[in-house]
Amino acid sequence: MDQSVEIVIQSFSGNGQVRCLTPHLFNVALYGNQLDDNQKSRLRNVGFRFDRPIVHRSMEDRAEGVGLDQTLDNGYFRFHYTITGTHAIANADTNGNTIPDYIDNLVTVFQFVTDMQLDSLGYAEPPSDSWYSANSDNGGSNHYDIYIRNLESNMYGYVMPEAFANATGFGNNENTPVTELNALNSFMAMRNDYTGFPGTEEESIKVTATHEYHHAIQSGYDGYEAQWLMEATAVEMEEQVYDEINDCYQYLPGWFAEPHKALDDQSDHWYGSFIFPQYIFEHLGGSLTLKRIWEKSILNDSYYGDFSHRAISLALSSEGSSFSDALNKMVIANRIMSSSPNAGLFSYEEANTYPVSGPATFQTVTYNAGTNQSVTSTNLNRFASQYTQVNTSDPVLANLTNNSGPATDLNMHAIIAYADNSWTVYSGNSINVDPTGSSSLYLAVVSQDTSANNWDYQIDITDGELVVDNNVVPAFISVSQNYPNPFNPSTSFDIQIPF
Structure with missing residues (x-):
């Protein structure tokens, strides 16, 4: 104030x-x-x-x-x-x-x-x-x-x-x-x-x-609605009304340099937070969902507190989503940062023209089989994320521990990119990854609860298995066209999912 x-x-x-x-x-x-x-x-x-x-x-x-x-x-x-x-x-x-x-x-x-x-x-x-x-x-x-x-x-x-x-x-x-x-x-x-x-x-x-x-x-x-929501959605509205101007791009470099900062941080960070309603606009109901947020905002008296996240969840419910769900999906999309159809639910239409290639990396770990590595953090804000890059050719098992609250307050995603412009995403607090054929591996930690201002967490990285653990199924798989075969542009494959 x-x-x-x-x-x-x-x-x-x-x-x-x-x-x-x-x-x-x-x-x-x-x-x-x-x-x-x-x-x-x-x-x-x-x-x-x-x-x-x-x-x-x-x-x-x-x-x-x-x-x-x-x-x-x-x-x-x-x-x-x-x-x-x-x-x-x-x-x-x-x-x-x-x-x-x-x-x-x-x-x-x-x-x-x-x-x-x-x-x-x-x-x-x-x-x-x-x-x-x-x-x-x-x-x-x-x-x-x-x-x-x-x-x-x-x-x-x-x-x-x-x-x-x-x-x-x-x-x-x-x-x-x-x-x-x-x-x-x-x-x-x-x-x-x-x-x-x-x-x-x-x-x-x-x-x-x-x-x-x-x-x-x-x-x-x-x-009386929360000002971060007012600013983020007002910036996003610029894209809906004058999509060709892209004045909002000026906010992206600063925002993506600090992914650990709260989505609803009470600072100029809220301008770059337009990427959140932009994600909702592109994948979770479009302009109707964004309008619905404001229609739902009147159901709780913001004079007495911040109900912005509740209004977002209410608006997203008809899309089978919620504030937390959209937040996690945006965090994945921010790392993939692609306009390719292969990115599916994690694409941005204008990603290829954004002045960023993705969020800042928190730590980079080089892992060799037979060793143990750990990553610790004490400055992850609420509704924010941190990305650890893992350089390895060996399978790894990543375990996330929340040292400052319930395990459910945090979520982790393993985002695996391949040279053929495809991706695989695994989600959970314990993830086995076989990096065979991959070009990059990132572990994204998301704070998805309001119970603390900062989270202390640790990721322990140990030897993994060459095959996917029976209990860990990819949350997302994309498959690129079998280029450069122009005469047979379709790709057929079989998937066996254990149950």
Whole structure:
């Protein structure tokens, strides 16, 4: 919380450095009333008020509207802008419609964003501020307010919550058939100029509009939902709406460098955690499952705690999956990191263009028959993974021991790759692996329970058997085409599974 206070104060004092201020604004808005008097005083100096359950920047006279003397209503939105002064947009009007081209472009982008997120994907429209007084800085309408301003140099944009939705009941979004408890009214700020950002200005506008509007949508379901889930799914939504832009790739190198860090870590790590909803999108029900997460989020009152993992499990249940199941599958897919059809359930459509080849390796072990090796760790976070590479031509038996909790809190996967672009995966706390013909062997340990913040574990590696143990059956086998025989492209084989 202290970090969010500092970031928000710096951002509204002209010294901000963050790309997305939204999660920190949510922290201040939702929990700011719990701050001490000194912190409240510092926030008051940059326009915050503490006279309502949601800390806000004056609903009746939003600071974001200062200096913006023009408005345009279009579709779901009211755009606030100016062509003079500090917050001026470029005033070019090439089509002569009296509306600056920059605003015309924003209108087009946001129309497409709502066509996708509301109409095509079926998300609920955010609650309106129509219940505000008519003079609320040109608010008080059914339009969602977007303020186009000169934001801090690194900042893409932000969404700010300011009140519990109140058009049809306290905390209830009038745009859904169900009753929400924590639906929030909000507004958005966008930049008046996106030059200098990664990609083109057009691309920056598109991904920012998509990302921030998804935050507005999320707030209409449960504004108190865990911020890691809000950020991860907002980044993933960029891929659904503008799949060709791939601005989200910038988050992957940092995230894959720290696979031991919690999926739900309260830091910028949550942007790279979009790979988790991306995995769900590709293999566990697509956009319907991701939308269902937000529909399920209202079943537990997040005002009283973090129910994000429960909402995910509820959404995945119709796919025969759960949060833990999806987490384990993602961990395997992250190591395989392939777009090949051979990867099956563990593929990523765009893996071949991701700026990573897989997660960082925790340890590398060279094993020779007749020796014993062990790997120990004391820094595996919850909902995270570590990968040990085993270099060996001899069969090995790997046994996982959880030194800080029940054995079921951890899971292990042996991921075996072959030169012909195929893989075999074994799962369990004791795994026998015959590496004959393989090109690599990784042991992935997954923390799949919340009972601790860090796990101490040990993997003991000893001699294994040349054949698969009768009690260990592969969780996954892929078989590549019998290339290079173009005249007989099919492969037939028999499998005998002991029972």
